[in-house]
Amino acid sequence: MSACTNEREEPEPPPVTNDSLGDWEDTGRYAACELLTTTAMACGDRESFNLTGCDAGSLASVPADGIYTMVYRNDGTATPSIGVGSFRVSADGSLDSYRGAAPTERKVDASTFFLSSTRRQSSTVTLRNSVVGCRAEGNRLYGCYVSCRNGRANGAGTFLAERWTRRAGEAEASGLALLSESFVEQGFPVDIYVTQGHAYVVSTPDGVEAGGLTVFDVSNPAAPVLKARTSLPNDNYWNGVWAKGNALYVASANSGVMVFDITSPASPQLLKSVPSGRGQIDVHTVFVEGERLYAMSPSPSPRTLIFDIQQPLEPRLLGEYAEPGAATDARVGFPHDALAFEGxxxxxxxSSGYLMVDVSNPESPKKVGTYTYPYATSHANAVGKFGDRRIAFEGGESWGAHLRVLDVTDPAQPKRLGEYKLEANASIHNMVLKGERLYIAYYHHGVRVLDVSVPESPKEVAYYNTFREMDPGRGQGFYEGAIGMRVPGDGYVYVIDTSRGLLIFPEP
Known part of the structure; x- marks a missing residue:
């Protein structure tokens, strides 16, 4: 390069560690059926599928009463993409549900399995979703699906559905005893924070029911007392919550981070939303470490916002980290959750995986390493010191999502040490590390407690199956069961179950 030019060499991009072990492995199409490309039948009709290669006789073995979780494999992309869902069937059809609503068409008998739901998204948009069975093996059903918009297919492929059952040999609980249970009457409860003797539960909308904030006095964990409920008419998709001092931070899909004053813990007072002056901003989760607040925003432009909270009620924006390409390419993904540890x-x-970003200078964050894997849905993590090593626990949120144990002592060269995996038809969700115990909210598999004193070999030491088929709202979607969790160090484990609400356990 000439000394007379102003050109500067671009810095080397930080290294990426690609692990070949993914949550989901593509074994090809799940069934021999297919959507007919030329048909006089309406999009979503059973007759619009070619079922000539199917084993209709095997469908008689499909359990006709139960909740099924499912994974969709899309036929319409060069590289297979997947999605997840759920349906529920009952012998008399009274509990049937697909895509969160009663099917508008249903035919389930010894040789046929067909569910179809139609709903109006708006005055100009009608959506229809249909699944048809092709063959069955035990508790598994294989078939085809189609998604229709205004009568035209906009997604089709094959699926695998598996009837949910409690894990073989498990009782309701082992090593965990339920102390109290408090129903959350507002929306779909998803997260919790516990401080000053109170539990703050946030909810997202559930159908026509608004989400919001519910406050319980848990000074007596055996008998929580409902103290307050807060919601706003056009701003109530509240998905994450954290606190520092007398400030409560709520992640809003509409207005960023909502700041509540909890000087009176039972009566939160909304003060403001940050950042201001940017219009609508979706913040999905929040995390506090020391005098920093981190807010993970998937839209309108994916980025993680970094605030100074030396004055907890007056967050001040310091900087932000945006993954290159995230604003223009959906395949890059978005920040779902994050945790700060030792700078x-x-x-x-x-979909980009697990990023390690140096935030010692919050005004100019710098990515130092990436750990990723096929079909990544990196969703939650926990990090701690084990001797001289820094160990991270990472989990996705999809079919087959499970726990990975990583050595991140050198964040530029993360190494997978071990894993903890249950059945693929239920996903891991949030996790909390306390010393050498890792607590996991594992959706349909309830609460799992692991001894991670030897990080390479996580060992389950306790569990509680929170999922019960007959609880209200079960079978509406893939993401059901134990979802939110805190272990604040007061001797108790606080868990949010999507149907049952707030569950409190003594620490095992």
């Missing part, structure tokens, strides 16, 4: 911010960036 490094560990970001679960969905």
């Amino acid at each position: 490094v911010l560990y970001i679960n960036h969905w």
